């Protein structure tokens with residue numbers, strides 16, 4: 650019998666929206682903590698932003714157990730240069746090779762298909778957007794499934810649907826939705842209890858979710874801390 654996770658804490662290290670007292674640029678990076686591990690999901694564009702914000706927020710990079718890269722765009726992997734300096738050999742699970750990560754001292758592991766990385770932590774596996782591959786992260790808790798996305802180039806609704814097929818209803822979906830259509834947002838609302846459009850989602854998507862699905866909308870920005878379950 651497997652033991653589930655009782656709670657999660659998500660800290661937004663950087664989002665496009667600035668946060669008081671923190672550095673900020675265009676990018677996305679969050680740390681997810683449970684009673685069993687700490688995971689870094691994406692690492693923003695700039696090392697100096699990640700260095701400053703981790704120190705200011707009080708996250709010790711040495712405590713990170715492994716990392717996930719959603720896809721090979723600079724606004725998600727740039728800050729791994731600092732992570733590699735601070736924790737050589739840290740494992741980074743990614744959907745296709747990004748050669749520079751190894752030169753920064755990180756160990757890369759390519760995810761080929763949907764899989765469990767450690768107990769209750771799953772990758773959706775790569776979804777395609779033309780030649781780009783992107784994965785998202787699913788955390789299975791006791792009574793809640795959390796889906797963390799990077800930029801959603803393959804379509805946020807496609808990613809949510811895959812996650813739903815893998816684990817069932819989604820408690821919270823958070824991350825960059827890549828300027829989604831209203832139809833895409835309507836689709837994900839059917840599978841998700843809470844929706845947190847961030848990074849490249851755009852104000853149009855944020856306003857649409859806030860107005861149409863107000864009880865589901867969760868606003869985040871650089872420095873936000875989310876404790877789950879609410």
Ligand SMILES: [Fe+2]
Nearest residue numbers: 724800825849
């Ligand atoms: Fe992005």
